[in-house]
Amino acid sequence: xxxxxxxxxxxxxxxxxxxxxxxxxxxxxxxxxxxxxxxxxxxxxxxxxxxxxxxxxxxxxxxxxxxxxxxxxxxxxxxxxxxxxxxxxxxxxxxxxxxxxxxxxxxxxxxxxxxxxxxxxxxxxxxxxxxxxxxxxxxxxxxxxxxxxxxxxxxxxxxxxxxxxxxxxxxxxxxxxxxxxxxxxxxxxxxxxxxxxxxxxxxxxxxxxxxxxxxxxxxxxxxxxxxxxxxxxxxxxxxxxxxxxxxxxxxxxxxxxxxxxxxxxxxxxxxxxxxxxxxxxxxxxxxxxxxxxxxxxxxxxxxxxxxxxxxxxxxxxxxxxxxxxxxxxxxxxxxxxxxxxxxxxxxxxxxxxxxxxxxxxxxxxxxxxx
Amino acid sequence: xxxxxxxxxxxxxxxxxxxxxxxxxxxxxxxxxxxxxxxxxxxxxxxxxxxxxxxxxxxxxxxxxxxxxxxxxxxxxxxxxxxxxxxxxxxxxxxxxxxxxxxxxxxxxxxxxxxxxxxxxxxxxxxxxxxxxxxxxxxxxxxxxxxxxxxxxxxxxxxxxxxxxxxxxxxxxxxxxxxxxxxxxxxxxxxxxxxxxxxxxxxxxxxxxxxxxxxxxxxxxxxxxxxxxxxxxxxxxxxxxxxxxxxxxxxxxxxxxxxxxxxxxxxxxxxxxxxxxxxxxxxxxxxxxxxxxxxxxxxxxxxxxxxxxxxxxxxxxxxxxxxxxxxxxxxxxxxxxxxxxxxxxxxxxxxxxxxxxxxxxxxxxxxxxxxxxxxxxxxxx
Numbered sequence: 245x246x247x248x249x250x251x252x253x254x255x256x257x258x259x260x261x262x263x264x265x266x267x268x269x270x271x272x273x274x275x276x277x278x279x280x281x282x283x284x285x286x287x288x289x290x291x292x293x294x295x296x297x298x299x300x301x302x303x304x305x306x307x308x309x310x311x312x313x314x315x316x317x318x319x320x321x322x323x324x325x326x327x328x329x330x331x332x333x334x335x336x337x338x339x340x341x342x343x344x345x346x347x348x349x350x351x352x353x354x355x356x357x358x359x360x361x362x363x364x365x366x367x368x369x370x371x372x373x374x375x376x377x378x379x380x381x382x383x384x385x386x387x388x389x390x391x392x393x394x395x396x397x398x399x400x401x402x403x404x405x406x407x408x409x410x411x412x413x414x415x416x417x418x419x420x421x422x423x424x425x426x427x428x429x430x431x432x433x434x435x436x437x438x439x440x441x442x443x444x445x446x447x448x449x450x451x452x453x454x455x456x457x458x459x460x461x462x463x464x465x466x467x468x469x470x471x472x473x474x475x476x477x478x479x480x481x482x483x484x485x486x487x488x489x490x491x492x493x494x495x496x497x498x499x500x501x502x503x504x505x506x507x508x509x510x511x512x513x514x515x516x517x518x519x520x521x522x523x524x525x526x527x528x529x530x531x532x533x534x535x536x537x538x539x540x541x542x543x544x545x546x547x548x549x550x551x552x553x554x555x556x557x558x559x560x561x562x563x564x565x566x567x568x569x570x571x572x573x574x575x576x577x578x579x580x581x582x583x584x585x586x587x588x589x590x591x592x593x594x595x596x597x598x599x600x601x602x603x604x605x606x607x608x609x610x611x612x613x614x
Numbered sequence: 615x616x617x618x619x620x621x622x623x624x625x626x627x628x629x630x631x632x633x634x635x636x637x638x639x640x641x642x643x644x645x646x647x648x649x650x651x652x653x654x655x656x657x658x659x660x661x662x663x664x665x666x667x668x669x670x671x672x673x674x675x676x677x678x679x680x681x682x683x684x685x686x687x688x689x690x691x692x693x694x695x696x697x698x699x700x701x702x703x704x705x706x707x708x709x710x711x712x713x714x715x716x717x718x719x720x721x722x723x724x725x726x727x728x729x730x731x732x733x734x735x736x737x738x739x740x741x742x743x744x745x746x747x748x749x750x751x752x753x754x755x756x757x758x759x760x761x762x763x764x765x766x767x768x769x770x771x772x773x774x775x776x777x778x779x780x781x782x783x784x785x786x787x788x789x790x791x792x793x794x795x796x797x798x799x800x801x802x803x804x805x806x807x808x809x810x811x812x813x814x815x816x817x818x819x820x821x822x823x824x825x826x827x828x829x830x831x832x833x834x835x836x837x838x839x840x841x842x843x844x845x846x847x848x849x850x851x852x853x854x855x856x857x858x859x860x861x862x863x864x865x866x867x868x869x870x871x872x873x874x875x876x877x878x879x880x881x882x883x884x885x886x887x888x889x890x891x892x893x894x895x896x897x898x899x900x901x902x903x904x905x906x907x908x909x910x911x912x913x914x915x916x917x918x919x920x921x922x923x924x925x926x927x928x929x930x931x932x933x934x935x936x937x938x939x940x941x942x943x944x945x946x947x948x949x950x951x952x953x954x955x956x957x958x959x960x961x962x963x964x965x966x967x968x969x970x971x972x973x974x975x976x977x978x979x980x981x982x983x984x985x986x987x988x989x990x991x992x993x994x995x
Contacts, residue, residue: 266661282706287713288854293705304660311618311627311677312660319705330852338848346739349746384627385620385675434625592625594673607855 258586259309261536265578266312267305269571275301280564292326293319298567299377302574308383316387317380321601325376329604333365360402367401368394369605374427379598383433389595392430400426413458417450417523424527434592438533445530453518453544460515468508506559510552517548524577534587541580550576616682619643622673632666632676634686639666641676648674652690657683716853724845732837737781740837744801751805755789758808763960764788766953767824771804773948774825777894780832786824788960794909796823798830800837808961813908818901820957821948822938825888826902833887835880885934889941898945899938906935 279294296319303315340358343351371394378388404419421442428440521544528540554569619630619641628643639655641648654669664683666676758764764787771786778784782802791807798804804827806820814820830836889899909931949957 282709285713286706286709287716287850289709289713290706291855300658304658304665312663312665314658314665314675326855334848334852345746346743348742349749352746382673384625385622385673386625387673590624590626594623 258534258536258588259590260586261533261583261589262309263578263581263583264307264310265305265575266307267302267571267575267578269568269575272298272301272568272571273565276561276565276567279567280561289323292322294567295319296322298570299380301567302571303381305571306574306578311384314382315380316382317376317602321376321380322603322607325601325604326607327604328601329369329607333605363405364398364402365605366398368398369603370401371397371427372599373603373606376599376602378431380602384589384592385594386434386592387595387598389432389434389598390427390430391432392426397423397426414454417454417519420523421445421450421526421530425530428527428531432595433533433589434595436533436587436589436592438531440530441532442530444532444537445526448522448526448529450519450522450526453522457516457519461512464508464511464515468504509555510548513551513555514548517544517551520544520551521547528581532585533589535585536583536587537585539582539584540577541582542577546576617641617676617678619648620673620675620677622671622675630676630678632678632686634690639676653694655691656694657687657691659683713853716849720846720849724849725842728838728842728845731841732834735834735837735841740834741782741801743840744799744803747799748801748803751789751799755791755805755807758788758790758961760956760960763956763958766949766956767806767960770821770948770953770957771824771828773895774821774891774897775828775831777891778828778832780828782831784828784831786827788957790961796827798827798836800840802831804828804831811958811960814901814905815908816901816904817947817949817954817957818898819905820901821892821897822888822899822902822905825891825899826884827888828891829884829887830880833880833883835884838880839877882934882937885938886941889938889943892948893943893945896945897948898943900942900944903935903939903942906931906938 275297279290279297282290283294296315296317299315299317303313306313337358340354343354371390371392375390375394378390381388400423404415404423407415408419425440425442425445428438431438521542524540524542524547528538531538550573554572557565558569617630617632619628620626621628621643630641630643632639632641634640634652637652639650639652641650648671650666650668650671656667656669658665658667659680662680664678664680666678666683668674767786767788771784775784780802784802784804786804786806788811789805789807791805791809793807794809794813796804796806796810804824806823806827810823811820814823885902889902892899
């Protein structure tokens with residue numbers, strides 16, 4: 245099916261896009277409990293079906309112009325994708341492990357290409373997961389579709405990761421935009437093209453908020469290390485003793501250390517919240533369809549509170565409340581998603597069904613958008 | 615009726631009317647009629663909206679207010695809801711059975727197979743693996759520098775190993791490592807940490823530890839553990855995928871707990887065989903029990919961390935101490951006073967007094983410590 249480049253003429257009248265949500269996170273509590281318990285008794289094999297049910301419920305709770313989205317994926321498709329990935333990843337991995345462990349010493353050189361292949365494969369897996377999700381998302385009966393090349397996305401993912409390391413993280417904001425562009429610019433609603441305009445995205449500055457996070461992290465790191473070492477010196481926790489066994493860090497000390505990390509994590513999230521919010525705004529600003537553009541009115545403090553409260557509840561429930569947290573996040577975002585201008589979505593024609601299975605590689609890497 | 619129909623071909627909305635005619639749902643939209651059999655119909659209700667789809671026309675949708683759909687359908691779809699629940703129960707039953715099969719294979723099958731596979735593993739293959747691991751360990755735990763002490767230790771190992779039925783060349787060496795421990799590697803190398811040598815109070819205690827490790831080599835316990843960890847690890851990784859959720863972590867922890875029970879029986883076997891090797895050479899086997907007792911005693915005290923490493927890899931020390939005491943027999947000392955002095959000084963005398971250095975060493979933060987391979991992990995014994 246040919247894509248329609250949806251550059252509508254100004255005189256064409258489309259429909260304004262209004263998002264709304266009927267999501268009530270509290271209604272996900274029962275599902276959270278059910279998924280959690282079934283995951284335990286099935287050694288997590290139920291997760292494919294559990295995840296599918298969560299998506300069904302989240303998608304149908306999101307409406308555009310009064311019409312709900314629909315998730316049409318099935319648990320068995322994710323399960324088969326997982327089995328395929330187990331073969332694709334597992335066999336080469338086993339071969340390398342055997343060669344390194346039982347072969348000659350020089351065979352450990354085989355690990356180097358694997359270290360390069362893994363991030364590439366991760367990116368490949370992320371892209372194919374989005375492709376699967378798009379193909380299983382419908383609105384007004386019309387499927388979404390992610391075109392583009394997962395192979396190229398994998399290389400971009402690898403390149404962004406490398407530049408990220410080389411530049412001590414300063415390439416990350418630009419890289420995130422590039423990765424978002426590669427996804428959003430390839431999405432279609434039926435045959436209608438959704439665009440990502442880098443220029444519009446760049447108008448929403450993200451390097452200022454990134455600098456807050458980066459500098460804050462570096463300063464915070466030294467401050468914490470200073471206090472930590474001062475504490476160690478003051479308490480004599482590791483001092484030598486002349487007439488007895490040398491004291492070692494005890495369990496209470498280790499627990500205390502984790503406690504401090506727990507207290508610090510909201511602060512770390514707080515200094516990065518402006519960047520996370522700006523990134524979300526920037527990506528939303530870059531997306532357009534026909535003459536409709538998007539705005540995501542996300543601000544640092546509210547996003548921070550969402551993240552911290554989700555994290556806290558996930559920690560104290562050992563992850564059981566994940567569906568509830570996902571519903572909260574979706575509700576938060578949809579309530580803040582606005583659109584200007586109009587789009588002629590009613591002209592969209594149906595598109596192909598997409599891949600038969602999905603997300604196996606992403607599952608192997610522990611990646612899941614929802 | 616405020617219903618909308620989407621034909622699944624375009625996103626165009628069509629005003630629609632719907633009515634039930636026996637087992638058929640008739641939809642009128644823009645002058646066209648669509649007839650769906652009720653048994654093919656699926657309904658999703660969310661808030662004020664009902665969305666009706668047809669299994670045979672997968673993309674078409676009828677959307678109408680719940681208030682209009684409920685009186686229309688009545689309880690006609692109750693049977694479908696029941697059937698769906700039944701399918702879900704079958705799915706849960708099947709997955710639970712599959713999980714039980716995996717659990718059974720992990721706890722019974724893999725351990726049962728690990729012994730025969732370890733014995734069938736070619737000696738050259740195990741030696742190569744030992745060489746590879748030794749290459750990594752040498753960076754992580756460098757050998758202690760006192761050559762004379764190392765020589766005495768190696769000779770003691772040779773003497774005890776003389777009675778062992780093993781194709782491997784037993785090579786004992788002292789290493790600088792932040793733990794009280796001893797470990798046998800595939801292929802016959804045995805590492806004794808400087809902390810353990812300092813902890814040992816008599817030559818008999820040290821020779822008991824070395825005999826215990828030689829017994830592990832002779833029984834090929836290390837290779838068994840390698841295959842067992844490999845099998846269990848691969849299987850559980852395969853089942854849980856890459857997720858880091860609580861469920862996934864619980865499964866992995868359960869796998870580790872199962873491994874612990876097998877290491878217990880291997881430890882007991884190595885204790886008994888180790889004492890037999892000492893007796894065969896006329897050496898005292900009375901050093902094993904006091905050593906275990908001292909570590910077991912420390913486990914309950916504030917010195918937990920010193921003993922933790924040994925206890926983690928040599929579980930159940932108190933019970934094993936009792937068994938070792940029961941089987942202990944007197945004999946000559948493994949080392950002369952001069953040899954014992956040399957061994958005790960094999961490694962640097964004490965750790966640095968600098969708290970930063972001590973913390974780094976305790977946390978394993980050496981300057982060039984390589985990252986250990988987590989896939990095939992050779993558990994120290």
